[in-house]
Amino acid sequence: MKITRAIVVEPKAAGRRKLTDGLERAGLTVQATAEWEPASARAQLVVLGPSVEQPARVARGVREQLPQALVLAAQQTPGRAGFADGVLPLPVSARDLQVRLPELVKLRSLGRGTPPRKARIAPSPEPVRGASDGLLDPFTQFYVFSHFKDFVFVEVKRSRRYGLPLALALVAFDALPVQADRELREQLYGGLALAIRRALRDTDFPVQYSADRVLLLLPHTDLAGAHTVSRRVCERVARSSLSFDEQVLRPTVSVGLAALSPGGEGSFSDLVRQAQRSLETARAAGGNRVEMLAETPGLPSEDEPG
Known part of the structure; x- marks a missing residue:
């Protein structure tokens, strides 16, 4: 099933308006409504906004009228939505959605098979959620690298073949004065995910590279552009605070950059190693900063205006 029409x-x-704009940038034809109106419904995708009351009940109504439709729950902060086929993190990333939709359709098909119509009325069953959990990090809702790596490799090859710039950033939290348990990690990485999505452009991709590293793939971007995006992430995180164990924490992140210049021959592994060394340099310098290796020219240093 190819998704071309959506209902918000x-x-x-x-x-x-925000949901409609994001879906339209992803190439979908969108009908928006304040409440579910089954009589006029014709779509392969239904997105339930964060203000919908009793979303599980609405999702059941959607499936009664549109048993083939994919149901997504739009959420400002990462979390589960057992009543839906998946979560749509806000703000909407059009490019991320273009990649994610075919995967969610495939998972929904694998999880549900082709049962009779009455069986499809029930909320999304456990097999679909379990499969989706393997694709997305539970804290950030970014793709885990093991699933997204083939796409990343293709982007690097395309950049080399056509002489296009491409940048890569590794983002990690700086050290905190407390030991992070699951609750704190959920708050930290949920906030980081929101900061990243608000800082990225529609053409950029965030990936959960490891448990404590987020990889940002920035196609058609040189180091100067990557620096601008990364500084936005740092600044958004640095403005935040959270309470934990009777303390007020002010987390910060550091970012290590690497880039493939037009005509460059570096591999994805080369870029990751370069970004990792840059990240280590940033953290060793005190954190809350963006760094790059000296052998990658074209970007102002932290002490220069840029």
Whole structure:
């Protein structure tokens, strides 16, 4: 099933506009409504906004009328939505959505098979959620690298073949004065995911590279552009604070950059090693900064305006 039409269900007008804009940038034809209206429904995708009351009940109504439709729950912070086929992190990344939709359709098909119509009315079953959990990190809702790596490799090869710039950033939290348990990690990485999605452009891709590293793939971007994006991430995180164990924590992140210049011959592994060394340099210098290796020219240093 190819998804070309979507319905947005969101009571708040501003939320409807933002969801509609994001889906339209992903190439979908969108109908937006404040509440579910089955009589006029014709779509392969239904997105339930964060302000929808009793979303599980609405999702059941959607499946009664559109048993083949994919149901996504739009969420500001990462989390599960057992009533839906998947979560749509906000703000919407059009390029991320273009990649994710075919995967979610495939997983939904594998999880549900082709049962009779009555069986499809029930909420999304456990097999679909379990499969989706393997694709997405539970804290950030970014693709895990083991799933997304083939796409990353293709982007690097395309950049080399056509002489296009490409940048890569590794993002990690700086040391905190407390030991992070699951609850704190959920708050930290949920906030980081939001900062990253708000800082990235539609053409960029965030990937959960490891348990404590987020990889940003920035196609058609040189080091100067990657530096600008990465500084936005650092600044957004540095403005935040959270309470934990009777303390107020002010987390920061460091970013290590690497880039493939037009005509460059570096591999993805080369870029990752370069970004990792740059990240280590940034953290050793005190954190809350963006660094790059000296052998990659074209970007102002932290002490220069840029």
